[in-house]
Amino acid sequence: QVQLVQSGAEVKKPGASVNVTCKASGFNFVTYGIAWVRQAPGQGLEWMGWLSIYNDDTNNGRKVQGRVTMTIDTSANTAYMELRSLRSDDTAFYYCARTYCSGGRCYYFDYWGQGTLVTVSS
Amino acid sequence: EIVLTQSPGTLSLSPGERATLSCRASQSVTSSYLAWYQQKPGQAPRLLIYGASSRATGIPDRFSGSGSGTDFTLTISRLEPEDFAVYYCQQYGSSSTFGQGTKVEI
Numbered sequence: 001q002v003q004l005v006q007s008g009a010e011v012k013k014p015g016a017s018v019n020v021t022c023k024a025s026g027f028n029f030v031t032y033g034i035a036w037v038r039q040a041p042g043q044g045l046e047w048m049g050w051l052s053i054y055n056d057d058t059n060n061g062r063k064v065q066g067r068v069t070m071t072i073d074t075s076a077n078t079a080y081m082e083l084r085s086l087r088s089d090d091t092a093f094y095y096c097a098r099t100y101c102s103g104g105r106c107y108y109f110d111y112w113g114q115g116t117l118v119t120v121s122s
Numbered sequence: 123e124i125v126l127t128q129s130p131g132t133l134s135l136s137p138g139e140r141a142t143l144s145c146r147a148s149q150s151v152t153s154s155y156l157a158w159y160q161q162k163p164g165q166a167p168r169l170l171i172y173g174a175s176s177r178a179t180g181i182p183d184r185f186s187g188s189g190s191g192t193d194f195t196l197t198i199s200r201l202e203p204e205d206f207a208v209y210y211c212q213q214y215g216s217s218s219t220f221g222q223g224t225k226v227e228i
Binding site: 035037044045046047050059061062095105106107108109110112113114115 | 168
């Protein structure tokens with residue numbers, strides 16, 4: 001069955017960077033894309049961006065533009081999200097999700113990881 | 123950026139009742155590229171509807187989606203106890219954005 005398993009919780013200081021991993025199984029990894037969505041405690045969902053595994057095409061949301069890098073390792077069926085220059089308002093659950101990408105566009109998110117809590121605090 | 127506004131913020135209903143949730147876009151959503159998700163406390167979101175009206179795999183037929191352009195609706199025909207949750211709409215026609223959510227409570 002399709003599974004996305006994310007790395008564990010992180011605590012970081014302001015200005016630091018965080019890497020969240022998302023290991024996929026149960027589907028042909030290279031024919032899909034991976035999206036990243038975050039959710040501050042008690043708040044709504046925020047799309048951060050996505051990456052097409054087939055052609056490495058990426059698209060990032062405005063709020064994290066310039067601070068986020070999304071990459072994949074097809075040999076390990078794993079996606080990575082690095083967020084730099086962390087601020088207190090980056091404290092959130094970070095989710096990876098499977099998406100389908102084609103022609104420079106990605107679509108809805110049909111399977112989700114369990115979420116990774118990133119806490120930014122001095 | 124397309125802004126999605128969901129209403130109402132909270133919907134208070136009883137099991138067996140019909141729930142109607144609205145999602146309005148600030149500009150037309152390309153090709154009805156709109157999805158709905160359900161999220162329960164402590165869980166990741168679950169895809170319910172994509173393409174405005176197509177049910178995702180395993181979703182009961184009491185969930186239905188409709189709409190086009192800037193106005194979309196999620197309808198739950200008869201609420202079951204497990205349907206009380208927060209619902210989000212998402213557009214993926216121009217990058218992607220989410221609505222702020224509607225909480226369906228007992």
